[in-house]
Amino acid sequence: MARPKEFDREKVLDRATRLFWERGFGGTSISDLEAAMGIGRTSIYAAFGAKEDLFMAAIDHYDATYSIKLRNALNAGLPVRQAIERYFEELMIAFGDPDLPLGCLVTNVAVEGDRGTTRMGRRIAASITRAEDTFYRMLRQAQVEGAIDSRADVRAIGRFLVASTHGLSALAKANSDINALRDVVAVIMASVDTMFAGGGAANANKPRAANA
Numbered sequence: 001m002a003r004p005k006e007f008d009r010e011k012v013l014d015r016a017t018r019l020f021w022e023r024g025f026g027g028t029s030i031s032d033l034e035a036a037m038g039i040g041r042t043s044i045y046a047a048f049g050a051k052e053d054l055f056m057a058a059i060d061h062y063d064a065t066y067s068i069k070l071r072n073a074l075n076a077g078l079p080v081r082q083a084i085e086r087y088f089e090e091l092m093i094a095f096g097d098p099d100l101p102l103g104c105l106v107t108n109v110a111v112e113g114d115r116g117t118t119r120m121g122r123r124i125a126a127s128i129t130r131a132e133d134t135f136y137r138m139l140r141q142a143q144v145e146g147a148i149d150s151r152a153d154v155r156a157i158g159r160f161l162v163a164s165t166h167g168l169s170a171l172a173k174a175n176s177d178i179n180a181l182r183d184v185v186a187v188i189m190a191s192v193d194t195m196f197a198g199g200g201a202a203n204a205n206k207p208r209a210a211n212a
Contacts, residue, residue, distance in 0.1 A: 009047060010061075012037040012047075013048075013057055014065070015037045016048075016054055017058040019033060019036040020108075021103075022102070025109050025112060033051070056119075056123055058105075063127065069090050070087055070090050070131075073090050074135065074138050075134070079142075080138060080148065081147075081189075084161065084192060088168075088185045091185075092178060103169040104169035106124055107166045108173075110128070132158050132159055135158035136155055139154035140154050149197055151198040152197075157195050161188075164184075168184060168185070171184065
């Protein structure tokens with residue numbers, strides 16, 4: 001009886017991750033995965049389970065291998081504005097890397113959209129929430145330290161930065177001009193400056209002093 005084919009689990013998982021990243025969940029078949037991973041479906045099922053289980057493993061791999069660079073930028077202990085600039089610079093580096101699929105895996109699958117009604121949708125939503133919470137913790141600490149106006153809604157700013165990230169990710173799939181993306185980042189940072197100072201739409205519900 002033939003022995004099952006041995007393989008490096010992390011390497012084949014990375015190949016699956018990149019394929020989901022490139023084609024989305026719905027656009028990726030088991031046959032596509034077999035070809036990309038270099039193993040048969042029996043080995044895929046034995047190692048990872050069904051296609052959805054493999055996708056869950058791919059999302060975890062993406063977070064640990066690719067998204068971690070963005071979180072590290074925010075958690076490096078830099079001043080808040082500098083940390084956000086570094087975050088977007090890491091994003092630009094990724095978008096300009098010819099060895100990576102276009103855009104962002106989470107963005108690419110999120111647009112298939114089920115608003116968290118399925119297991120896969122809930123996992124995507126959790127990834128987005130995790131990013132928002134990472135921004136929020138950094139922003140809230142900066143607010144406590146006085147670097148952000150006390151009137152600023154730092155939860156809303158965090159959501160704005162997550163939305164900006166995914167908007168840039170979608171744009172990066174259609175526009176190869178990295179300078180155009182950097183123009184968008186410059187506007188994002190200008191908006192952040194306004195919100196940090198206590199102005200802007202993200203602070204509309206915050207009470208202001210009578211003499212403001």
